[in-house]
Amino acid sequence: xxxxxxxxxxxxxxxxxxxxxxxxxxxxxxxxxxxxxxxxxxxxxxxxxxxxxxxxxxxxxxxxxxxxxxxxxxxxxxxxxxxxxxxxxxxxxxxxxxxxxxxxxxxxxxxxxxxxxxxxxxxxxxxxxxxxxxxxxxxxxxxxxxxxxxxxxxxxxxxxxxxxxxxxxxxxxxxxxxxxxxxxxxxxxxxxxxxxxxxxxxxxxxxxxxxxxxxxxxxxxxxxxxxxxxxxxxxxxxxxxxxxxxxxxxxxxxxxxxxxxxxxxxxxxxxxxxxxxxxxxxxxxxxxxxxxxxxxxxxxxxxxxxxxxxxxxxxxxxxxxxxxxxxxxxxxxxxxxxxxxxxxxxxxxxxxxxxxxxxxxxxxxxx
Numbered sequence: 001x002x003x004x005x006x007x008x009x010x011x012x013x014x015x016x017x018x019x020x021x022x023x024x025x026x027x028x029x030x031x032x033x034x035x036x037x038x039x040x041x042x043x044x045x046x047x048x049x050x051x052x053x054x055x056x057x058x059x060x061x062x063x064x065x066x067x068x069x070x071x072x073x074x075x076x077x078x079x080x081x082x083x084x085x086x087x088x089x090x091x092x093x094x095x096x097x098x099x100x101x102x103x104x105x106x107x108x109x110x111x112x113x114x115x116x117x118x119x120x121x122x123x124x125x126x127x128x129x130x131x132x133x134x135x136x137x138x139x140x141x142x143x144x145x146x147x148x149x150x151x152x153x154x155x156x157x158x159x160x161x162x163x164x165x166x167x168x169x170x171x172x173x174x175x176x177x178x179x180x181x182x183x184x185x186x187x188x189x190x191x192x193x194x195x196x197x198x199x200x201x202x203x204x205x206x207x208x209x210x211x212x213x214x215x216x217x218x219x220x221x222x223x224x225x226x227x228x229x230x231x232x233x234x235x236x237x238x239x240x241x242x243x244x245x246x247x248x249x250x251x252x253x254x255x256x257x258x259x260x261x262x263x264x265x266x267x268x269x270x271x272x273x274x275x276x277x278x279x280x281x282x283x284x285x286x287x288x289x290x291x292x293x294x295x296x297x298x299x300x301x302x303x304x305x306x307x308x309x310x311x312x313x314x315x316x317x318x319x320x321x322x323x324x325x326x327x328x329x330x331x332x333x334x335x336x337x338x339x340x341x342x343x344x345x346x347x348x349x350x351x352x353x354x355x356x357x358x359x360x361x362x363x364x365x366x367x
Contacts, residue, residue, distance in 0.1 A: 081121050082128035082165065088204075090129035090136050090313075090322040097121060098329045113175070114330065115337065119345050120171055122326040123314065123352060127164040129322075130310035131157055134211050136322070138292035138309045143211070146302035150212075156303045160311065163359045167352055199231045250293050257297065267298035275304035276311075276360055280353070283312025283319050307360045314353040317345060 085093040098118055105114050129135030133143040133153055143153060203224055210220040228235055257263055271278050275295070282291040288309040295305055313320035317327055323345070331338045 081124040082168065085125040085128035086132045086135050089134065090125040090320065091325060093125045093129070094122060094322055094325045097125075098326050102329065102333055114333075115341050115344050116175060118326050118330055119341070119348050120168065120175075122323050122345070123348060124168050126313045126320050126322060127161070127168065127352075130313070131161045134208065136310075136313075136320075137289045138313075139306070140211065141289070141292055142296065142302060142306050142309075145296050148302060148306075152303065153306070156306055157310070159363050160307065160356050160359050164352070164356060167355060171348070196231060199227055203227060250290060264298060267295075271295070271299050271301075275299050275301045276308040276357070276364060279305050279308030280312035280315075280357060283309055284315045285318075287318050287321050288313045289321070304364060307364075311353060311356050311360055314349045314356070315346075316349075317342065319349075323349075 081093055081097055084097075088096075098121060101117055101121060102114060105117070126136075130139065131154075133139050133148075133150075139153075142148070206215070206220050206223055209215045210217050279291055279295050282295065286294075291312065292305065292309040295309075296302075299305055313322075317323050327338075327341065327345070330336055330341055
């Protein structure tokens, strides 16, 4: 049984069935992280209203009042979405901020700007998440599969990350500068459960230590299961087990098919020198996480694959499944315009995708 050597990203000549199932299992554990906040969806009833018992409405109203003379969406886009996605994943960032944005713009009576704001928020979450190993599922998968060093990871993603930040900054400047003119009345303060907050913070820190290979993944999984069982066992019923099962089967399929010499050599030859472009293109069709899993079985070029599947998260709505979260929230609101949303989404995403692919290609040529 041949492993990829640490930091080198070498392709394994063969894998036993046991090894395929084991690696699939522990990588599935990493993929659980983006879904740990699925319960956030339950706090939003798809009509633009958050339950009154939540503290979000109070904070939203206060924030809108503070931003009366300055549009608040730049703050959302760059300070919150881009940087928070680096730590809590793009999925969780969008699950948190898109409902908050919809509620905020209802408070401000400015729903007509929602499409542009949500589209840019979605792009910011996807682009910010590519900057860290824990930002999205494909980063976690490739980081563990190729045993990448942190320095290699950041050297690969930092140049395009800086360019993406500048692009988002320019796009946000072009947004309407209409001041917030509708007064908002804050609800009575609602306390955040301190016990739950401390438990989830502890779990988040444990996950970070696991990703950075300080503690073993099995220990992290055991601690997570035990704490969630005693603190909020209903979360186990809210995990998308079908999706996780799909990923597990996909890991096994790719691992087994990569052991066939003819198929491995064929795909390796096609991808030779084209990993960036093929991974970005395939992501448009099957989403970037499955693309990362599939192509990792046929290339040793971890850095180009990492760059390609992350940039490939832009483009079509299914290129990154996180983008569907934003669309789902917006499409369920009153007076939504799904057709216009998809048109704006496609224009913005494909425009950024082309620019960043050229940036990534130049980066590769100079290394």
